[in-house]
Amino acid sequence: MPAHGPSPDERHPITGVARxxxxxxxxxxxxxxxxDYTYYxxxxxxxxxxxxxxxxxxxxxxxxxxxxxxxxxAEVRFIMNGGNHPTDWLTTYPFPIFGHGWEAAAPPSWPNRxxxxxxxxxxxxxxxxxxxxAT
Numbered sequence: 001m002p003a004h005g006p007s008p009d010e011r012h013p014i015t016g017v018a019r020x021x022x023x024x025x026x027x028x029x030x031x032x033x034x035x036d037y038t039y040y041x042x043x044x045x046x047x048x049x050x051x052x053x054x055x056x057x058x059x060x061x062x063x064x065x066x067x068x069x070x071x072x073x074a075e076v077r078f079i080m081n082g083g084n085h086p087t088d089w090l091t092t093y094p095f096p097i098f099g100h101g102w103e104a105a106a107p108p109s110w111p112n113r114x115x116x117x118x119x120x121x122x123x124x125x126x127x128x129x130x131x132x133x134a135t
Contacts, residue, residue, distance in 0.1 A: 008036035011046075021046030023072065031056065035068030042074035052076060055083030059097070 006013040011025045020041045024034040026049060040046045053064055054077055062081045066072070085092040095102040 005037075013039070018045060019043050023049060023066070026050075029053075029056070031058070031063045033063060033065045035066060035070070037068055038066055038070040038072065040072045040074075044074075053078045053080060056080040057082040 006022075008022055009025065010022060012018055012021050014020055020039055022036075023038050023040040023046060024036065026040070026046045027034055029050060032050065032053060040049050042048055049072075052075060056062070056064065056078075057080075060080070060082045064078055064080065085094060
């Protein structure tokens with residue numbers, strides 16, 4: 001038996017177990033970065049992982065970064081910055097992102113006032129760290 005373990009390029013590292021996969025091999029979005037050997041276990045299959053990354057809009061510009069050797073259970077949800085609404089405005093309604101003239105009506109204090117990408121000023125990237133500990 002080899003002492004080096006499975007290749008991180010294997011989609012399903014456990015023979016005959018389709019619900020578990022090295023997650024990096026299933027990611028299709030460029031703004032999701034997964035480290036080697038991080039696995040996802042889901043009875044519906046690891047290809048369903050991206051459905052659990054919520055409010056991850058390209059115009060926000062954030063990234064989900066998960067390191068190596070992490071274990072992620074089925075249906076864990078990642079709430080990205082696109083789900084944030086301003087709390088320092090008169091309203092929490094995100095008028096600027098809809099464009100069509102609404103971005104020009106934003107008060108001068110709003111970030112990126114004249115663009116439909118107002119929320120991008122707040123989010124550079126989101127990082128998710130994984131850690132293990134003994135209980």
